Amino acid sequence: MEYLVRFSQSHETFRRPELEALAVIEGINLDVVSYSLNSPFCTIRLPSSAAATRLIRRSILIQSIHELWGAGTTLSAVHDQVRATTTHLWPLYLSCSFKFTLDSYQGSRPAADKIRIINSFAYLGFAGPIVMRLPDEEFVLFEDWPWNSTPLGLADPTRYFFGRFLAVGARDELPRKLDLKRRRYISTTSMDAELALVTANLALAAPGKLMYDPFVGTGSFPLACAQFGALTFGSDIDGRSMRGDGKRRTLKGNFEQYELLGGLGGMFTADLTNSPVRRGVLGDGGDGMRGRVFDGIICDPPYGVREGLRVLGVRDPEKSPWVIPKGKEMYKQADFIPPRKPYSFLAMLDDILQFAAQTLVDDGRLSFWMPTANDQDQEMSVPTHPYLEIVSVCTQVFNKCMLRHVVAGDGKLTRTGSRRLITYRRLPDAKVDQEAVKAWEGGTPKHEGKTADELNPFRKAYFNGFESPGAE
Amino acid sequence: MKLLTLNFLSCAVKTCKTSPLSFPLHPKDAELAKDDVEPNPDLLTNILPRLDWSALRTTAAELGFPDLPETAPSPEELVEGGKTVQDLHELLMETQIVEGKLVCGCCGHEYAVREGIANFLLPSHLV
Ligand SMILES: C[S@@+](CC[C@H](N)C(=O)[O-])C[C@H]1O[C@@H](n2cnc3c(N)ncnc32)[C@H](O)[C@@H]1O
Ligand SMILES: [Zn+2]
Numbered sequence A: 001m002e003y004l005v006r007f008s009q010s011h012e013t014f015r016r017p018e019l020e021a022l023a024v025i026e027g028i029n030l031d032v033v034s035y036s037l038n039s040p041f042c043t044i045r046l047p048s049s050a051a052a053t054r055l056i057r058r059s060i061l062i063q064s065i066h067e068l069w070g071a072g073t074t075l076s077a078v079h080d081q082v083r084a085t086t087t088h089l090w091p092l093y094l095s096c097s098f099k100f101t102l103d104s105y106q107g108s109r110p111a112a113d114k115i116r117i118i119n120s121f122a123y124l125g126f127a128g129p130i131v132m133r134l135p136d137e138e139f140v141l142f143e144d145w146p147w148n149s150t151p152l153g154l155a156d157p158t159r160y161f162f163g164r165f166l167a168v169g170a171r172d173e174l175p176r177k178l179d180l181k182r183r184r185y186i187s188t189t190s191m192d193a194e195l196a197l198v199t200a201n202l203a204l205a206a207p208g209k210l211m212y213d214p215f216v217g218t219g220s221f222p223l224a225c226a227q228f229g230a231l232t233f234g235s236d237i238d239g240r241s242m243r244g245d246g247k248r249r250t251l252k253g254n255f256e257q258y259e260l261l262g263g264l265g266g267m268f269t270a271d272l273t274n275s276p277v278r279r280g281v282l283g284d285g286g287d288g289m290r291g292r293v294f295d296g297i298i299c300d301p302p303y304g305v306r307e308g309l310r311v312l313g314v315r316d317p318e319k320s321p322w323v324i325p326k327g328k329e330m331y332k333q334a335d336f337i338p339p340r341k342p343y344s345f346l347a348m349l350d351d352i353l354q355f356a357a358q359t360l361v362d363d364g365r366l367s368f369w370m371p372t373a374n375d376q377d378q379e380m381s382v383p384t385h386p387y388l389e390i391v392s393v394c395t396q397v398f399n400k401c402m403l404r405h406v407v408a409g410d411g412k413l414t415r416t417g418s419r420r421l422i423t424y425r426r427l428p429d430a431k432v433d434q435e436a437v438k439a440w441e442g443g444t445p446k447h448e449g450k451t452a453d454e455l456n457p458f459r460k461a462y463f464n465g466f467e468s469p470g471a472e
Numbered sequence B: 001m002k003l004l005t006l007n008f009l010s011c012a013v014k015t016c017k018t019s020p021l022s023f024p025l026h027p028k029d030a031e032l033a034k035d036d037v038e039p040n041p042d043l044l045t046n047i048l049p050r051l052d053w054s055a056l057r058t059t060a061a062e063l064g065f066p067d068l069p070e071t072a073p074s075p076e077e078l079v080e081g082g083k084t085v086q087d088l089h090e091l092l093m094e095t096q097i098v099e100g101k102l103v104c105g106c107c108g109h110e111y112a113v114r115e116g117i118a119n120f121l122l123p124s125h126l127v
Helices: A012-026 A049-055 A075-085 A111-119 A193-202 A220-227 A239-243 A251-257 A323-330 A345-359 A400-410 A434-443 A457-466 B003-008 B041-050 B053-062 B075-080 B083-094
Strands: A002-007 A031-034 A041-045 A062-072 A098-105 A137-144 A159-168 A210-213 A231-236 A264-269 A294-299 A360-371 A388-397 A418-426 B026-034 B095-103 B110-114 B117-119
Touching (some): A012 A031, A012 A041, A012 A049, A012 A388, A041 A159, A049 A062, A049 A159, A062 A075, A075 A159, A210 A220, A210 B041, A220 A251, A220 A294, A231 A239, A239 A251, A239 A264, A251 A264, A345 A360, A345 A388, A345 A418, B003 B053, B003 B083, B026 B053, B041 B075, B053 B083
Parallel strands (some): A210 A231, A210 A294, A231 A264
Antiparallel strands (some): A031 A041, A062 A159, A137 A159, B026 B095, B110 B117
């Protein structure tokens, strides 16, 4: 049967990837019949209504799902289809309580019109009581109006969908539960709850799975994954980001606040470029699991603006030769903080992909955020790795007011005001293209340079662009 | 940090990575804590193939836990439950390492654990 998905008209490019990820998580066969970025209405084919309800139960970007009884560009076309295909369903709803709702997207109608339209469905013959609050069944007629329809004085929408309401997603519940405004412990780079949850969906976080964030900060991603039942791990080069004030405002305190402590596996201080996580050997022809640990890796890596991107090491050993022997003497002291040097964001991306290829089980997913463009407004290419297949590329565009806010907060965005969430799937060794492996081994780019500016175009954009007087 | 985590972590020093002595790390002066966690057979089934069983036996023995059998239980045994499954659940999911050190058997480097968070940052001469 066909079903109507009622999306929220926001984060458009994330919606279809989320829907498809949910189908993988729930093990449901999904066929997308029609989908457009410009519309909140999407039609899909599913094995059953029970599957439909299950499919969207943890969706963040879907509002509701409906059994689709009829659709068309005119109301009479809808009636024709309802009469032609659903008469066998009508008796099921003969005596239950029910209500009819009109949901007009980008449009409105006078009350008298609404009543006339709803009454045009009288032939369904439902004889039960009409109940406005919590009826047994709700039937909805959706109208898809063109943009600006009211000022333009348009008489009719472009499309109609009629269906029986089945279920809502998690949109009203979970983003509110994990809202940063009410979270005990956050920092300027904590990931927005809605997007952290969407990321966890794309990475297929689920009960029994192990998820890891190598740039964990205050823990937004592990919290979202734990909310979906996963066991979570994380690390950060800056131990303070996890420890917080050492009392209530800590990463662990956040897990406590949401009663998710059972999903907290382990947090540790580490540099991704010198990680203690044990790794598998690429292409060892193993069983797709042994030697690899995680079902999913999700992160928001630092871009080198402000204090962000650093790795362990001495920037210029010739210029400061005393640093190394001093470290040798001091490193055993509890409060020793090892020196760090600037590093290139592009090299870090290569490191993340390699790490993911070596630690994800077959079909495990990597999802990470990165800016869309560099400081010359040139689009940055989506990084690739022969063991990782790109599943989806989603783009979040910032409106002006948000852009200003985010730049003031963590200074991480480029001038274009957008960033991407890229999701990969770990290919089983047997499916990896060996030619691509050779090309990649031969040509692994080296991103060299010494100062933070040389290494990171974003940092330059930030200081030269945003902070100059009069800049947006 | 759940003890399960120890099964995923080796010494961070690059030259140690190739040595079998760098994994598992050996707890020293470890202070442990125990939480009550609902048994989760699905989770155990999922992680069993990823565990390094002999490393896990070493960790269990070093921390004074009951001996684990020489070979890992089969998926069927996990579903059935029983003593090994209980021991595994207690060891991997319920036990936390809160304070102490994790020592590399290859280079001898000691990684400090404080408030449940292990520190794997290396001084420059080891990077
Ligand atoms: C954008 S923040 C991530 C914030 C996190 N998603 C949250 O919700 O709090 C990036 C983090 O990466 C850390 N970081 C920077 N360089 C690192 C490195 N080489 N290895 C590991 N973490 C690093 C920073 O300390 C910072 O906490
Ligand atoms: Zn070592």
